[in-house]
Amino acid sequence: MEKNLAHIALFAALIAVLGLVPKIDLASGVPITAQSLGIMLCGTVLGAKRGALAVLLFLTLTLAGLPLLSGGRGGLGLLASPTVGYIIGFPMAAFTAGLITTHLKTGIGYAATIGAALGGILLLNAVGVLGMSVMLDKSLPEAALLAAPFLVGDSIKAVLAGAITQAIAKMRPEALLSRA
Amino acid sequence: MLTLTSPIDTWAHRLPAGPKLASLCGFTMLLFALNAPASLTLAAVFTTALIASGGHSFAGQSALMLRPLLPFVLIVALWHLILRDPSGITIILRMITAVAAANFVTMTTRLSDMISVLQRFARPLARLISPRSLALAIALTIRFVPTMLARAQSLGESWRARSPSRPRWRIFLPLTLAALDDADHVAEALRARGGTD
Numbered sequence: 001m002e003k004n005l006a007h008i009a010l011f012a013a014l015i016a017v018l019g020l021v022p023k024i025d026l027a028s029g030v031p032i033t034a035q036s037l038g039i040m041l042c043g044t045v046l047g048a049k050r051g052a053l054a055v056l057l058f059l060t061l062t063l064a065g066l067p068l069l070s071g072g073r074g075g076l077g078l079l080a081s082p083t084v085g086y087i088i089g090f091p092m093a094a095f096t097a098g099l100i101t102t103h104l105k106t107g108i109g110y111a112a113t114i115g116a117a118l119g120g121i122l123l124l125n126a127v128g129v130l131g132m133s134v135m136l137d138k139s140l141p142e143a144a145l146l147a148a149p150f151l152v153g154d155s156i157k158a159v160l161a162g163a164i165t166q167a168i169a170k171m172r173p174e175a176l177l178s179r180a
Numbered sequence: 181m182l183t184l185t186s187p188i189d190t191w192a193h194r195l196p197a198g199p200k201l202a203s204l205c206g207f208t209m210l211l212f213a214l215n216a217p218a219s220l221t222l223a224a225v226f227t228t229a230l231i232a233s234g235g236h237s238f239a240g241q242s243a244l245m246l247r248p249l250l251p252f253v254l255i256v257a258l259w260h261l262i263l264r265d266p267s268g269i270t271i272i273l274r275m276i277t278a279v280a281a282a283n284f285v286t287m288t289t290r291l292s293d294m295i296s297v298l299q300r301f302a303r304p305l306a307r308l309i310s311p312r313s314l315a316l317a318i319a320l321t322i323r324f325v326p327t328m329l330a331r332a333q334s335l336g337e338s339w340r341a342r343s344p345s346r347p348r349w350r351i352f353l354p355l356t357l358a359a360l361d362d363a364d365h366v367a368e369a370l371r372a373r374g375g376t377d
Contacts, residue, residue: 001375002368002376003363005320005367006363006366006367007367009316009320009321009363009366010321010328010360010363014359016321016325016328017328017329018352021332021336021351034349037352041356045356058321060298060318061318065185066322067182073248074184074286076282077278077279077286079282080208080281080282082249082252082275135275138259164352168353168360172357172360
């Protein structure tokens with residue numbers, strides 16, 4: 001019980017820190033923060049349930065008024081902004097990433113990369129694009145165009161999430177709760 | 181850690197958080213129900229008046245908090261200019277008004293008040309998550325953000341001491357490992373002090 005609580009709280013803090021670490025240019029061009037890497041890691045390291053709870057805790061604090069979302073954003077305005085779909089998609093992404101990491105019976109590195117890609121890229125962008133299309137009153141393909149420039153960085157982050165999860169499986173096998 | 185609550189004291193700071201959130205909810209639903217540019221303009225004027233009542237520098241802070249919307253405003257404006265479709269004005273007006281109104285509530289409500297409203301709402305869920313655990317999780321996260329940020333900075337510094345290049349993605353693994361180790365220590369400390377329930 002204490003262990004679950006501590007992991008959920010500390011990974012919520014990790015998501016915030018990965019969004020605050022000043023600009024990490026994973027790919028040249030579009031500026032990218034590592035916040036969505038944090039969302040992916042919550043799922044691939046903590047597993048579906050704990051990962052989603054960590055993301056929910058992070059979002060609760062952000063909406064309550066802490067500027068923890070990348071770019072120092074926060075507050076209730078996030079729910080009314082065009083990017084609201086990404087806010088809603090974050091816990092779903094972590095849950096999916098965790099589910100796939102736990103149940104896909106391949107090597108941990110592959111399972112985590114596939115989980116991070118399906119949850120943190122495919123599902124997250126699907127919900128995010130849906131949100132932008134509703135909030136900006138545009139068709140789905142039009143809204144998808146807005147999300148397209150970020151896909152390169154997202155793919156790099158999914159691979160990183162897989163590599164980090166695999167490294168943790170080697171260094172702290174007992175700490176990898178998604179495969180415990 | 182800094183919150184988004186404005187340090188400039190306004191009359192709205194003294195209103196209770198619950199009713200403020202309820203009115204925001206109602207106002208936002210109204211905004212999305214309205215479609216006529218005239219009534220949306222009225223709502224925008226009302227929101228501007230609310231923000232202006234906080235004074236000069238408060239209004240300045242509110243304007244700065246709208247900055248993340250700028251790319252969307254530009255894209256929608258450009259799109260509708262090319263198509264010569266006047267509905268773009270409605271979309272932009274509604275988006276800015278809704279976000280500005282929500283920011284007004286965030287800026288005039290203390291974090292502790294927000295969290296007590298949240299805890300009141302979470303009370304029916306007590307069987308799923310006990311109120312004590314929720315409070316503890318919130319406090320732990322708030323406490324560990326600056327701690328981890330300091331660690332990220334020192335990891336970056338020690339990288340730069342050994343290499344001419346920037347650390348970039350290489351600090352993510354030690355940062356994640358440290359979070360896992362911290363979690364184990366915190367769990368042990370909590371158990372030693374009587375546990376969470």
